[in-house]
Amino acid sequence: MSALDLPLELRRALATIARTPRLLVTSDYDGTIAPIVSDPTKAFPHPESVRALRALAGLSGTTAAVISGRALRDLAALSRLPVEVQLVGSHGSEFDVGFVHAIDNDAKQLLDELVVELEQIAAANAGVTVEHKPASVALHVRNAEPVIARQALNKVRQGAANWVGVQVTEGKAVIELAVIVTDKGEALDILRHQESASAAVFFGDDVTDEKAFARLHGPDIGIKIGDGESLAQYRVDSTEDVSTALAFLLDERRRWLSGASAPQIERLTLLASPRSVALVTPDGTITWMCHPEPDSGAVFAHLLGGPDAGHFSVGPQRAALPLSQRYVDRTMTVETRWSSLQVTDYLPHDVGLERTDLTRVITGDAKAVVSFAPRPEFGQVPIQIERETFGLRVFGPNDPLVLRSPGVHWDITTDGVNQSAFAVVDPSEGPITLELRCGTWDLAPSTLEEPERRALAESYWSTWADQLVLPPLKPDLMRRSALTLRGLVHAPSGSILAAATTSLPEDIGGVRNWDYRYCWLRDAALTASALVSVGSLREAEEYLAWVHDVLEKLPGPERLHPLYTIYGTGLPPEAVIDNLPGYAGSRPVRVGNAANMQVQLDVFGPIVDLISTLAHARVAKGITDPDEALPDVDWELVCAMVSAVQRRWQEPDHGIWEIRGNPRHHVYSKVMGWVTVDRAVTLSEQFGRSIDPAWAELRQTISDEVLQKGWNDEVQSFTAAYDGTDLDAATLHIGLSGLIDPADPRFAATVVATEAELRSGSTVYRYHHDDGLPGGEGGFHLCAAWLVEAYLLTGKRSDAEALFAQLVSVAGPTGLLSEEYDPVAERSLGNHPQAYSHLGLLRCAQLLSAN
Numbered sequence: 001m002s003a004l005d006l007p008l009e010l011r012r013a014l015a016t017i018a019r020t021p022r023l024l025v026t027s028d029y030d031g032t033i034a035p036i037v038s039d040p041t042k043a044f045p046h047p048e049s050v051r052a053l054r055a056l057a058g059l060s061g062t063t064a065a066v067i068s069g070r071a072l073r074d075l076a077a078l079s080r081l082p083v084e085v086q087l088v089g090s091h092g093s094e095f096d097v098g099f100v101h102a103i104d105n106d107a108k109q110l111l112d113e114l115v116v117e118l119e120q121i122a123a124a125n126a127g128v129t130v131e132h133k134p135a136s137v138a139l140h141v142r143n144a145e146p147v148i149a150r151q152a153l154n155k156v157r158q159g160a161a162n163w164v165g166v167q168v169t170e171g172k173a174v175i176e177l178a179v180i181v182t183d184k185g186e187a188l189d190i191l192r193h194q195e196s197a198s199a200a201v202f203f204g205d206d207v208t209d210e211k212a213f214a215r216l217h218g219p220d221i222g223i224k225i226g227d228g229e230s231l232a233q234y235r236v237d238s239t240e241d242v243s244t245a246l247a248f249l250l251d252e253r254r255r256w257l258s259g260a261s262a263p264q265i266e267r268l269t270l271l272a273s274p275r276s277v278a279l280v281t282p283d284g285t286i287t288w289m290c291h292p293e294p295d296s297g298a299v300f301a302h303l304l305g306g307p308d309a310g311h312f313s314v315g316p317q318r319a320a321l322p323l324s325q326r327y328v329d330r331t332m333t334v335e336t337r338w339s340s341l342q343v344t345d346y347l348p349h350d351v352g353l354e355r356t357d358l359t360r361v362i363t364g365d366a367k368a369v370v371s372f373a374p375r376p377e378f379g380q381v382p383i384q385i386e387r388e389t390f391g392l393r394v395f396g397p398n399d400p401l402v403l404r405s406p407g408v409h410w411d412i413t414t415d416g417v418n419q420s421a422f423a424v425v426d427p428s429e430g431p432i433t434l435e436l437r438c439g440t441w442d443l444a445p446s447t448l449e450e451p452e453r454r455a456l457a458e459s460y461w462s463t464w465a466d467q468l469v470l471p472p473l474k475p476d477l478m479r480r481s482a483l484t485l486r487g488l489v490h491a492p493s494g495s496i497l498a499a500a501t502t503s504l505p506e507d508i509g510g511v512r513n514w515d516y517r518y519c520w521l522r523d524a525a526l527t528a529s530a531l532v533s534v535g536s537l538r539e540a541e542e543y544l545a546w547v548h549d550v551l552e553k554l555p556g557p558e559r560l561h562p563l564y565t566i567y568g569t570g571l572p573p574e575a576v577i578d579n580l581p582g583y584a585g586s587r588p589v590r591v592g593n594a595a596n597m598q599v600q601l602d603v604f605g606p607i608v609d610l611i612s613t614l615a616h617a618r619v620a621k622g623i624t625d626p627d628e629a630l631p632d633v634d635w636e637l638v639c640a641m642v643s644a645v646q647r648r649w650q651e652p653d654h655g656i657w658e659i660r661g662n663p664r665h666h667v668y669s670k671v672m673g674w675v676t677v678d679r680a681v682t683l684s685e686q687f688g689r690s691i692d693p694a695w696a697e698l699r700q701t702i703s704d705e706v707l708q709k710g711w712n713d714e715v716q717s718f719t720a721a722y723d724g725t726d727l728d729a730a731t732l733h734i735g736l737s738g739l740i741d742p743a744d745p746r747f748a749a750t751v752v753a754t755e756a757e758l759r760s761g762s763t764v765y766r767y768h769h770d771d772g773l774p775g776g777e778g779g780f781h782l783c784a785a786w787l788v789e790a791y792l793l794t795g796k797r798s799d800a801e802a803l804f805a806q807l808v809s810v811a812g813p814t815g816l817l818s819e820e821y822d823p824v825a826e827r828s829l830g831n832h833p834q835a836y837s838h839l840g841l842l843r844c845a846q847l848l849s850a851n
């Protein structure tokens, strides 16, 4: 028998529950994983069921248990189930073989009397037998003539079953009298709480199993074996079917946990408006979108939890893979195409600040299936969907949400908690337009027709892209990198996201899952600098205004945190969204980021470096007045950053990689302290600003200390920190920044050591030092970009070109890069798209084009 022989609805339910974060798989024993036989001592389980339960128990986030009417000792001996599978005997009351000691003397006395009574009935009725259990006694009539069986059962029912303190359970050809309360449902709930299960499966065949079925709710599923009334939603015929269902559940869960069904990270394509972002999978599913801000709760978290976590998909009615997905040139509009069908996605711009809108336009001659399952606030609020003349209204979350879809006929379904809407549409008569509007109840037509709204959105990006000065190397990819960086800019506030997502793993199945939907001072400054380098200054100016606003709320610039929310406020405490299983089972899914409480003393450098880059870019654009090229507002910021360095540069910190351990004297942080003062001194000279002579002295002091304490003779390299021999790719900045002459043999040696220690094939790791977290991580694209720059500075052009080519080759089909890359599994890792990776790529192309 194969899984295809199982009822379709059951297969679907099992495939869905396989994706729950913490799964509890429970089963009854006799009649469920072991066939009913005439001799209870010969009821052996199906080996396939044992194998599946054992394998399920070995998976992460998965518990397997058998809850049986049998005595625990007998169950263990007969089933031979391994210890990983939790056994509960005596109809759910015997978790531990020692539990009999907990039965008081009165109960023991009663049990003795019951045994005597039932033994007498058995002795008087041929074929009737008695089974002894720690807190009960069972009378079996399976092997008696039907008349005798009835007579024996009636004798018990009319006699001992009515004694005070006796609990009666009737099953298949058996009546059982217990001196304690038994309830398989209670056992199921104990296991559920013990394991913090987010969903449970229960298989059972007998009336005693109904107590367990009665406890199932929400995403749980119950499967009844055989005939008879039942509270279970699903039914199979035989114990063989149970083996098949368990094996199917195992396969599905294994696949889900291994990430085989997760879309490849680099193939996810970014949609952006000036204030919102979303991701679309290669097959046309909106897999990620947050509202009201990009750092708020997700409406669609499919990326971190599959379809149940919220999705909005469009595809051909006759299932087929897409032929292509691409950006409309120089825009953030994405077209996904199948044979005779296309969906065009973009985030409209002409909406109020309280709105997050998405428009999907379906065109072609083939029918399409649309599935709309919003799960606002990370799916933590149950939602209902109501049909209206012009679309759908979604009730449940705090914020209103509608889908305008004139002419579309929706079917609404429920999974018991949430509703979803499905429709089959025929675009052959004209485009089908679906307008998702988060933050409003308004289902009326927009002021502008859809094509005009789209033109408005597209011209915003194309007009901007047309004025860029891009390197001649890989111009299309570089334009896409620039557009991606611009897409991560949150225009209303001036802040810039480090990436569009949270919790895409740095290690598949691991715990290194962080929330990057915030504005890091360092990442944002580097992004703004990259945009200045291609000729766009506005983002830098607005970002610096955002930094000013943040500073106004602080007692001093040295108190700057490493990151803030989009609107420059402190982050909420880091938390786990437990209902999401994570990308490819990589849990936890986190929101917030505890790194905001760390000391990271490098952050002042990139800000002053950005101001310097901006001032020179203004000059290059023809601004000759030094006070316009370096206005007071920027110079104030420079002075603030220098004062912060003066106060704190000698302290240890958590460094650029936000190590969640003890602070160290990181070389990169000291180098960035030097960059702060160096760029400030240089700016003062170039733009006629007067400075305290102590600045130049400080620059020298930092440099002297780094050169003395950062270099390690033993490893022939500058090291990650003063106190160790471990290496860090960020240390390359000692030469990249100009603190030492790149021709200095110590820099050349550091490049060689970094390559030997941290480069692996096409990628470069940040460090290999034990950072206190379990699991590993991939190589870091930005570090590869730094090594390309270091190769160039040390005369290794062909190495630089080769590594750049490798970096280019791991970009997805629409030109996007995530944070990291696993060179062994050849898959992308980490949040996506990542500003660092794109700014690194852009800089490499600029340097390679210039040389």
Ligand SMILES: O=P(O)(O)OC[C@H]1O[C@H](O[C@H]2O[C@H](CO)[C@@H](O)[C@H](O)[C@H]2O)[C@H](O)[C@@H](O)[C@@H]1O
Residues within 6 Å of the ligand: 028, 029, 030, 031, 032, 035, 036, 037, 038, 039, 040, 041, 043, 067, 068, 069, 070, 071, 131, 138, 140, 142, 171, 172, 173, 174, 176, 206, 208
């Ligand atoms: O909760 P379960 O695991 O299903 O246990 C219920 C009872 O199962 C056993 O009896 C039943 O299976 C026997 C073997 O196939 C069969 O001969 C008998 O007629 C059934 O009632 C077990 O012997 C009992 O102790 C359990 O309570």
